Amino acid sequence: MTRKEEIVNAASQLFKEKGYSAVSVRDIAQATGMKAASLYNHIASKQEILSILILDLANEFTSGMANIRDREISPLQKIEKVIELHIDITVNQSEALAALNNDWMHLGEDDLASFVQMREDYEDNFRNIIKKGIKIGQIQPRHPEVILFSILSTLRTLYLWYQKRGKLDVNVLKKDMVAVLLRGIV
Amino acid sequence: MTRKEEIVNAASQLFKEKGYSAVSVRDIAQATGMKAASLYNHIASKQEILSILILDLANEFTSGMANIRDREISPLQKIEKVIELHIDITVNQSEALAALNNDWMHLGEDDLASFVQMREDYEDNFRNIIKKGIKIGQIQPRHPEVILFSILSTLRTLYLWYQKRGKLDVNVLKKDMVAVLLRGIV
DNA sequence: GTCTATAGTGGGATAGAC
DNA sequence: GTCTATCCCACTATAGAC
Numbered sequence: 001m002t003r004k005e006e007i008v009n010a011a012s013q014l015f016k017e018k019g020y021s022a023v024s025v026r027d028i029a030q031a032t033g034m035k036a037a038s039l040y041n042h043i044a045s046k047q048e049i050l051s052i053l054i055l056d057l058a059n060e061f062t063s064g065m066a067n068i069r070d071r072e073i074s075p076l077q078k079i080e081k082v083i084e085l086h087i088d089i090t091v092n093q094s095e096a097l098a099a100l101n102n103d104w105m106h107l108g109e110d111d112l113a114s115f116v117q118m119r120e121d122y123e124d125n126f127r128n129i130i131k132k133g134i135k136i137g138q139i140q141p142r143h144p145e146v147i148l149f150s151i152l153s154t155l156r157t158l159y160l161w162y163q164k165r166g167k168l169d170v171n172v173l174k175k176d177m178v179a180v181l182l183r184g185i186v
Numbered sequence: 187m188t189r190k191e192e193i194v195n196a197a198s199q200l201f202k203e204k205g206y207s208a209v210s211v212r213d214i215a216q217a218t219g220m221k222a223a224s225l226y227n228h229i230a231s232k233q234e235i236l237s238i239l240i241l242d243l244a245n246e247f248t249s250g251m252a253n254i255r256d257r258e259i260s261p262l263q264k265i266e267k268v269i270e271l272h273i274d275i276t277v278n279q280s281e282a283l284a285a286l287n288n289d290w291m292h293l294g295e296d297d298l299a300s301f302v303q304m305r306e307d308y309e310d311n312f313r314n315i316i317k318k319g320i321k322i323g324q325i326q327p328r329h330p331e332v333i334l335f336s337i338l339s340t341l342r343t344l345y346l347w348y349q350k351r352g353k354l355d356v357n358v359l360k361k362d363m364v365a366v367l368l369r370g371i372v
Numbered sequence: 373g374t375c376t377a378t379a380g381t382g383g384g385a386t387a388g389a390c
Numbered sequence: 391g392t393c394t395a396t397c398c399c400a401c402t403a404t405a406g407a408c
Contacts, residue, residue: 003391018291021207025384038392040385076372102288105204139371143354146362147371149347150340157339161331168329176332184370185325185333186262189373211402224374226403 004042007032011049012095020050020103051111053096054104058118060089065125075133079151080178082126086155087174094159101156123148151181190228193218197235198281206236206289237297239282240290244304246275251311261319265337266364268312272341273360280345287342309334337367 001009010031014023025046029036043049064085068078090097104115130147133139139147154177162168187195196217200209211232215222229235250271254264276283290301316333319325325333340363348354 019205019207019288021205022292024382026382034391035393036384037386037394041391046384102205106208140365140369142366142371143358143362145347145354146359146366149344150363150366153343153346154336154339157343158335160339161335168331172329173332176329177336179326180328180332180336180370182370182372183326184366184368184372185328186368186370210400212400220373221375222402223376223404227373232402 007039007042008049008052009095012053012099015050015053015103016095016098020099020106047106047108050099050103051107053099054107054115055111057089057093057096057100058115061085061122062118064089065122069125069129074138075129075136076138076182078129079133079182082129083151083155083178083181084174086158087170087177090155090158090162091170094163097156097159101159123152126152154181193225193228194235194238195281198239198285201236201239201289202281202284206285206292233292233294236285236289237293239285240293240301241297243275243279243282243286244301247271247308248304250275251308255311255315260324261315261322262324262368264315265319265368268315269337269341269364269367270360272344273356273363276341276344276348277356280349283342283345287345309338312338340367 007028011023011028014027014031025039026036028046028049029039032039065082068081068085071078071081073081104112104119107115127144127148130139130144134141134144162173193214197209197214200213200217210222211225212222214232214235215225218225251268254267254271257264257267259267290298290305293301313330313334316325316330320327320330348359
């Protein structure tokens with residue numbers, strides 16, 4: 001791991017705990033074992049750290065979704081793949097996920113625009129899968145927005161409790177999550 | 187509305203947009219139409235605003251949950267009532283809800299302890315309802331934590347999209363939400 | 373009850389020695 | 391590549407005039 005990666009890594013943990021704005025570069029420096037001034041040999045600004053965390057992850061979601069969208073499987077199977085995509089990313093990158101969820105509004109102008117666009121595209125792709133599923137009778141004809149956001153809300157905040165209650169095997173989690181989100185609890 | 191309520195109200199909107207730490211008392215003062223120093227005739231500190239927002243709302247959830255818990259209805263009907271409780275609060279207090287979700291960690295020591303306790307109690311009550319439902323065969327025998335947090339995640343972040351996509355009648359939303367969360371989408 | 377002025381602290385970031 | 395020292399600015403909060 002390069003020094004820069006170490007810094008980004010340490011920062012992501014702090015951002016998850018207190019949020020981007022409440023973390024100082026002095027905090028990040030201390031967590032990395034150096035003085036604040038030394039950070040600037042590796043990063044251009046505090047905001048650059050945030051951009052790296054959020055945009056790298058957003059790109060992962062974007063390419064993951066593109067793969068799913070283009071596969072020749074049914075809408076329901078695509079939704080299963082989306083659920084698995086979120087769970088895999090949550091397990092491996094819960095800190096960056098926290099920044100993406102909570103601190104995206106503190107990105108600089110250009111990165112903010114990119115992020116918002118990517119998020120809209122992602123939701124559009126997901127919405128189209130759901131609508132297709134409803135159209136061919138594979139999904140109940142409920143308001144698509146309610147379906148979209150009830151699934152997305154759960155997946156997006158999974159990082160908040162996956163570790164705490166943890167000890168859930170990833171494959172068990174995927175199986176139960178698919179069951180609960182698709183087939184309900186009744 | 188008293189001047190203090192106006193201040194708390196203005197602050198809650200700003201907190202929702204940028205988070206507690208990124209909002210200055212000057213921002214709050216400007217939104218209320220006064221100078222920063224004048225705020226302190228009405229509030230003791232910026233943190234007091236956060237405490238009011240979060241603890242008042244936490245108390246609403248706590249008493250709402252206590253009422254549901256003590257009613258003589260089935261576990262499934264209780265879950266429906268919990269869903270309706272969240273939707274009602276979301277519709278009326280989405281700004282405070284944002285603070286409760288994202289900025290609770292910036293509460294002072296004592297308020298933080300109260301809040302964490304209330305949240306644990308709330309989740310415990312909900313968990314017990316789910317376990318009871320599974321026990322009597324009214325709810326599928328899935329991992330209770332997965333059920334608990336998939337429902338709670340959706341309800342807790344409802345405030346993020348209720349307005350945006352809005353124009354959903356509250357009663358339609360309740361009906362569809364109950365259907366999606368309880369009976370799934372398949 | 374609101375204002376101006378300001379205290380006191382900590383923020384992000386840079387300069388320059390080593 | 392890391393450090394000490396420091397700049398400049400914004401922050402929360404207070405003092406005291408009106």
